[in-house]
Amino acid sequence: MTLDSNKVRLVMSDPVQLQSEPEAVKIPPFISTPVDHIPVIRATLKNAFKTGRTKSIQFRRQQLLSLAYLIKDNFHLFQQALASDLGRSHHETTILELGSTLTEVMTAYHNVAKWSKPEKARWSLNYFAMNPTIRKEPKGVVLIISPFNYPLWVSLGPFAGAIAAGNACTLKPSELTPAFSALLAELFPKYLDPDLYTVINGAIPEATKLLEFQWDHILFTGGSRIASIVLTAAAKTLSPVSTELGGKSPAVIDPNCDLKLTARRLVWGKVANAGQTCIAPDYALVPKSIVDQFVQACKDVLSDFYPEGAESSDSFARIVSPSHFNRIKGLLDRTEGEIVYGGGMNSQTKFIEPTIVTGVKGNDSLMGEEIFGPILPVIEVENVDEAIDFINARDHPLSLYVFSSNRAFKDKVAENTQSGAVVMNDTLTHCVAEGLPFGGIGPSGSGYHTGKYSFDMFTHLRSTLDNPTFLERLLWARYPPYNEQKAKSFMLLTLPSMPARTAAGGYAGSKRWGPLLIASVVAVSSFVLLIGRPRLVRA
Template sequence: MGELVYTPVEDIEQIRTDLKNGFKSKKLQNLAYRKNQILQLAYLVQDNFDAFKDALRADLGRPELEAYFIEINPTINNILKIYNNLEKWAKTEKAPFSIQFTAMNPVIRKEPKGTVLIISPFNFPMWLSLAPVAGAIAAGNTVLLKPSELSSAVSQLTAELIPKYLDADVCRVVNGAIPETTKCLELQWDHILYTGSGGVGKIVSAAAAKHLTPVTLELGGKSPAVVDPSCDIALTSRRMLWGKFTNSGQTCIAPDYVLVPRAFQDTLVDALKARYAEFYPDGAAKSESFSRMITGRHFERLKGLLEATKGTIVVGGETDASQKFIAPTIVRDVKFDDSLMQDELFGPILPIVPVDNIEEAIEFINSRDHPLALYVFATSAAVKSQVFDNTQSGSCLANECLMQCGAHGLPFGGTGASGSGYHIGKYSFDTFTHLRASMDSPSWIDKIIGGRFPPYTKSKLTSLNKLQLPTLPARPVKGVVATGATNGSAKRWGTLALALAVAAVLTGKHVYLLPYLPGWFTSLLRI
C-alpha cells in the first residue's frame, strides 16, 4: 500500500475555491449530470473491489467477508439506490393541501446547499466517505471529502481514485491530520457532515458556528444491549457476539455493554462462551475472521481498561502489541462504576452488567447520555415495548445488531450526545438539500383577501377572521382525556351546506371563491 500523502495546507483554500466555482457553474442543476457523477462513483467502487479489500485489510486487518458484507457491498448498494431514485427525490413537491393557500400554488423546491465538507472516520473509511459523497452530489452540491488519516491505505486509495472518476470541480479529497482538518474548518462551507467522536464533534460545531454553518454530527456513545430471560438464548448469543466483535468492536453502533437480570447472567455467559468457541475454534489470534485495532494508541487504551476492570474475564483477555491485537473478551459481574463503563469502548470488550430487573436497566440507561443505538433481546412484546417506550436512542433494535445501517429507508443518526441529523440513502440527499418554499399567487386572490391591505377597517377584520380563524375542539376538562369524537350531525350539515354553496358559486361563475368556501362554511357551522 502506498504511503498517505498529505495535502499541503496552503492548497486547501484554493481547492475550496475550485469547488465553489464548480457549484457556480450551474452544471449540477442538470439531473442527468448529477446521475453521471453518481454512476461514476459506483464504478469507482466496482472497478476497484480488490484494491479496497486490500486497503481495508492493511488498515484494520479486515477479513474479506467482513470487507464485502459490512462495507464494500453496502457502499455500492447505497450509491445505486441514490442513482435510481434521484428524479423522484429531486422533484418539486406540492405543499400539503390547505384551504387558505392552495390557490396560491405553494410548492417545495429541492435545491442544493452549495459546497459541503464531509469529514469521515477510520472505522468504516469507505462506506462513511463515499455514501455521503453520493448523497451530496445527488442533491446538487460540490464536495470536499476529508477522510481519516488513521485509515491511511483507504484514504490514499480514495484520493487517487476520485480524480479519475469524478470531475475536479465537483469532488476533491484533502488528506492529512490536525493541521489540514483545522484549515478545512476555518473556511466557510454550506454544510458540514462529521462522523467521529463527541470531543471532536464539539470542535467541529464550534468552528461551524463562526460561519453559522449547519452541521450534521454522527457521533457515538455507549450503546446498551438489554437481555430479558424470555429471549431466544441461541439467537441472542450469536447475534450479540457478531455485533460486538465485527470490525474488532470498532463500530459506533456496536453493543457497548450488556444489562441482564442477575438470575439470568450465568445462562447468558454460558451461551456466549459456547458461541465464542464456535466463532473462533482455534482462538481469535489465529482466526481469519477477526480484525485488528486501528493504531497502537487505540490498542494501549483498551489494554489499560482491561487491566483496570474489577469484573471477571470469562473468555478472551489476551493481547499482542506487535499485532495491535485485543482478543474478543467477555467480562462478567461488571459494576456501574467500573473502568469499562466510563467511556465508549470502541473495541472487542463486552462487559456484562447484572441488574435486579428490566426497570433498573432502563433507569441506568436513562441516567447516561442518549446512545446511538439500543438493543433488546426478548421474545416478550411487553418487554420490548417497555424498553423502547421508556428510553431514547438514535436507533432501537429487537433481537438484532448493526443491521439498521444497511436497511434502505431507515435514517442513520443519533440524538443528544450521540449526534444530530441523519444521512445514508435518501437521508443523505435530504441532509444536503435546502427545502425552498415557493408560491405563484394569481391576481384574483386579492378579490378574496384584499382586506389585508391598508387602510384597515373593522369590516375587513371581520371578513378575514371568517376566512382564517379555525374553530377549536371542545375545551379540555381537567382530569378528562379527550377521545377525539366529533359531532357527526354537524359534519353532515356542513357537507350539505358546502355542496349547496359549491353549486351556487358555479352557477354564479364566481369560481375564484371555490377554494375558500369549505373553510368559511365549516367555520360558520363550527365543525
C-alpha cells in the same frame, strides 16, 4: 461521460468475482493535501457549483454511476487497503462495507430523479389557488468528515447522497486509515468531476483549515470530543452540521430468550471490526438468574468463531493505532470486574482478544466511555425495570438492542427509553436496512443519513408560492389603513375555528366557515372571470 445502459445492468448483474486471497496490489503513498492548496480547492468547488451543471439530473446520474464503478472496479484495492489499515480480512470488508456501499450508491442512482421532483404542499382551502410548492435544491458546497472504522461506507454512502442532491462536495477521510485515504484520493479524479468532488487528506492542520470556511452543510462522524471542536468552528461560520457520534449502546436480555441465538448475534456485533463500530453493543444488561448461562453461551460462540483463537484467525481485525490500543487496554486494566474470557493483548500487532467481563458496576472504568473495542461488560440486573432505569440514567445511545421473543418485553423497553434506533433480536444490520434512517439523538448525534435520508440531509427545501391577481379582491383587508372592519374580515377568512367547550369539560365539534367561505369566493371569482372573457362570435 455518457450513460451506458449496458454498464448499468453490469453493476447489478455482473458481480465482482471475489477471490479468497486477492493478489497483492500497490497502494499509493499517503500524502497530506498542502494546507495552502485548500483555499484554492474550496474556491474551485464554489465556482464549479455556480455554473449550475450539478442541477441536471442527467449529470447527477452520470456521477453516481461513476462512483458505483469506482467501488466495483476497485474491490480488491479497497480490500487490500483496509487489510493494511485495520488488519481486517478481505471477506469482512466485503460483508461490512463493500456490498452495502455499492447498494446505497445504486439506490441513489435509480431514485435521484424521483427524489428531486418538486412536491405540492398539502392541499389547503386557504392557499391552493397560490400553488404552494416545495422545490428540492442543492444546499451548495458541502463537507463530509469521515472516521477510520468504516471508512468506505461512512464516506461514500453519504457522498452519494450529496451528489444526488446536486451539491459540490469535499471528503476528508481519516488520517488513521492512510492506505484507504490515499487510494480514494488517487481514484476520485479518475472517475468523478474533479472540479466538483475532491478528497482532502491530512490530519489536524488540514481539518482545521477546512473548518475555517463556511460550508453549506457539514456531516461529521466520529467521537464527541472532536465533534465539539467541529461544532464550535462551524458556529463561527454559521455552517449547519449533522453529527453521528456513537456512545454506549446497551443490549437488554430477556431471561426467556433463545440464549444460543442471542449470544451468536450479540457477540458478532461486538467483535465485528474488532469492536470498532459506533453501534456495537457496548455492554449487556443481563438478569442475575441467567448470567452464568449467558456467559457460557457467549464463550461457546467465540470458540465457534475462532476455533484456533482470535489472534491466529484471519477473521479478526486489529485495533487501528497504538493510541487506541493503549486507551482500550487502560480501560480493561482499571476494571473492578472479573475477566471470565479473553483479556489477551499484543501491543506489537495491536491485538486485543475478545473479552468478557462480569461483575461490572455502573461506575466501572469500562462504563466511563464508549469502549470501541472487543470487550463486553456484563451488568447484572434484577429485571427489565432495573435495566430500563440503568439506560435512562445515562446519555441516549446511538442504538439499543433488545433480545426477546416476548412482544410485551420488547415494547416495554422501546416505549420507556430513548435512542437513535432500537433493534430487536439483532445487531448492526439496521444501519444498512433500506428505507431506515440512521442517526442519533442528543449526545449520540443529530440528523439522519443513508439512502434517501442522505439526499434529504444535503437538500434545501425551497418554498414557492404564486399568488394570482384575481385573489386581490379577497386580500383587500390586509392593506393599511387598518380598521375594525378589515380586522374582522381578515380574521373570518384566516383564523381557524375551535371546538366549543362543553359543560362536561369536553369539546364539541367545529366547523371551518372561514376556509369554506374562501373556497366559495374563489370559485365565484373564477367563474366571473371566465364568463367575462371576450368571446369570438361567428359572423
